[in-house]
Structure formats: C-alpha cells, structure tokens
Amino acid sequence: xxxxxxxxxxxxxxxxxxxxxxxxxxxxxxxxxxxxxxxxxxxxxxxxxxxxxxxxxxxxxxxxxxxxxxxxxxxxxxxxxxxxxxxxxxxxxxxxxxxxxxxxxxxxxxxxx
Amino acid sequence: xxxxxxxxxxxxxxxxxxxxxxxxxxxxxxxxxxxxxxxxxxxxxxxxxxxxxxxxxxxxxxxxxxxxxxxxxxxxxxxxxxxxxxxxxxxxxxxxxxxxxxxxxxxxxxxx
Numbered sequence: 001x002x003x004x005x006x007x008x009x010x011x012x013x014x015x016x017x018x019x020x021x022x023x024x025x026x027x028x029x030x031x032x033x034x035x036x037x038x039x040x041x042x043x044x045x046x047x048x049x050x051x052x053x054x055x056x057x058x059x060x061x062x063x064x065x066x067x068x069x070x071x072x073x074x075x076x077x078x079x080x081x082x083x084x085x086x087x088x089x090x091x092x093x094x095x096x097x098x099x100x101x102x103x104x105x106x107x108x109x110x111x112x113x
Numbered sequence: 114x115x116x117x118x119x120x121x122x123x124x125x126x127x128x129x130x131x132x133x134x135x136x137x138x139x140x141x142x143x144x145x146x147x148x149x150x151x152x153x154x155x156x157x158x159x160x161x162x163x164x165x166x167x168x169x170x171x172x173x174x175x176x177x178x179x180x181x182x183x184x185x186x187x188x189x190x191x192x193x194x195x196x197x198x199x200x201x202x203x204x205x206x207x208x209x210x211x212x213x214x215x216x217x218x219x220x221x222x223x224x225x
Contacts, residue, residue: 004155031211042117042201042215043156056212091155095211100144102211104155 002026004105006092012111013082021077021108025094032075033102034067035091043091049075050097082112117204117216124222131189133219135202138183142204145178146213147187150199159187159200189221197223 005024013019025032031050035043045059049069057067064082069075079086089109095102116138125131137145143164148156162169162176162185169176175188185202199220203213 033211040217042203042217043213045212045214048212093156097211100161101146101158103158104148106153106155 004092004094004103006090006105006108008108009106010109010111012113015082015084015112017082019079019082019110021079021090021110023075023077023092023094023105025073025075025092026103027073029094029096029103030072031095031097031102032069033093033095034075034077035093035104037089037091037107039088046077046090079110082110084112086110087112117202117214119200119202119216119219121217122220122222124224125192127192127194127223127225129192131187131192131196131221131223133187133189133200133202133221135185135187135216136183137185137202137204137214137216139204139206139214140180140183141207143207144205145176145185146203146205147174147176148201148203148215150201150218152198156201192221192223194223194225197221 007022034046037043047057047067052072064080067077089107091107093102093104119135146161147159173190177186199218201215201218203215
C-alpha cells in the first residue's frame with residue numbers, strides 16, 4: 001500500500017483480556033518498528049524487526065507483550081492479560097532499513113477498561 | 114542513558130517565526146529528527162540533520178544543531194495556522210537499527 005496501515009484504529013477491551021494489533025508496512029520495507037505513545041508523552045520504542053526476526057525487543061515492558069512478523073511483512077503486536085496502564089496509542093513504522101527516517105502509521109488507540 | 118527534553122508549549126502569531134528547542138543527552142547520536150503530529154494523526158517526518166552538520170535549511174524550516182551543548186532547534190519561518198501541531202524532536206543512537214528516542218513534544222499554537 002501507499003502508507004503504513006494499522007488496524008483497528010480504535011480498540012476498547014476489558015482488563016484481563018487478550019488483544020492483537022496489526023501493522024501492514026509499506027511494501028518492500030524490511031524494517032518495522034512498534035512504539036507506544038501515552039497521553040501527553042512522546043512515542044517510546046517497543047520493538048524493531050529486520051525482516052522476520054526481532055532485532056531489538058528491549059523496549060517491551062514485560063512478558064505480557066509479544067510481537068511477530070512471520071513472513072517479513074505484516075506484524076502483529078500481542079498483549080496478554082491487559083491492564084489499564086496499557087491504554088495508549090500503539091504506533092507502527094517501517095523503513096527500507098537504509099537511509100534516514102521512517103514512515104509512521106496513524107496508530108491504534110487501545111483503551112483498557 | 115538517553116533523555117530528550119523539550120518545552121511543552123509555544124504560542125506565536127501568524128506570520129511570525131517559531132523556534133522550538135530540544136536538548137538531548139546521547140553524544141553519540143547519528144541523526145536528529147523533527148516530527149510533526151496533528152490531532153488524531155500519526156507522526157510526519159519534517160526534517161532531519163546528521164550529527165556532523167550544524168545547520169540545515171529546507172524551505173521554511175531551519176534546523177540548528179549545537180553538538181557541544183547537545184542542543185537542537187527548529188525554526189519555522191512565516192508560521193501559518195496549519196503549522197499548529199505537536200512537534201517532537203528525536204535522536205537516533207549509534208547502536209544501530211534506527212531506534213529513536215523522542216522528546217515529550219512541544220505544542221505549537223498559531224494565533225491570528
């Protein structure tokens with residue numbers, strides 16, 4: 001597609017439930033990033049994929065968070081046993097892996113009630 | 114550790130210049146970026162500067178980098194109401210992978 005697509009755009013879930021957030025990167029982009037943006041804050045790095053493998057997952061806050069990119073294109077961020085503190089906008093970005101900067105999607109707003 | 118700081122709010126009149134400031138702590142940063150975020154939207158890359166440069170101009174945007182003081186600024190000339198948004202500076206560390214550390218953002222309000 002023309003840009004980075006994230007679905008759903010909004011997700012409301014109950015505390016304790018499992019959620020999956022999807023990211024479709026720009027076609028041909030080998031690098032894919034997940035960031036989390038809490039209200040009034042800048043985005044915080046979660047995880048970075050180069051191809052199918054997670055090259056850096058140092059930003060994942062705990063083992064309830066997991067992300068996959070099985071075919072090196074679409075990625076899914078999975079959150080188990082959601083907590084109210086997980087409420088945020090989850091942003092995905094992709095890049096060619098070389099050069100400068102990357103393209104962000106519009107994000108998924110997750111609300112845990 | 115990495116830390117990026119910005120002032121929270123800036124208000125200017127239409128037609129004036131805006132200057133948004135940022136300080137960072139990672140002296141090994143390779144690139145520094147400015148992103149714009151409008152309400153309900155993702156982040157849009159505005160401009161960037163490589164760490165061995167001290168100035169970059171791109172139409173109405175001028176980026177100044179003082180590497181000694183770890184200070185970055187974004188000047189927007191002839192500010193328009195469409196420039197109202199939150200502006201984030203971000204640093205890319207030298208550790209590879211293009212991982213960015215963002216500031217908390219500066220909300221720019223342009224008044225008529």
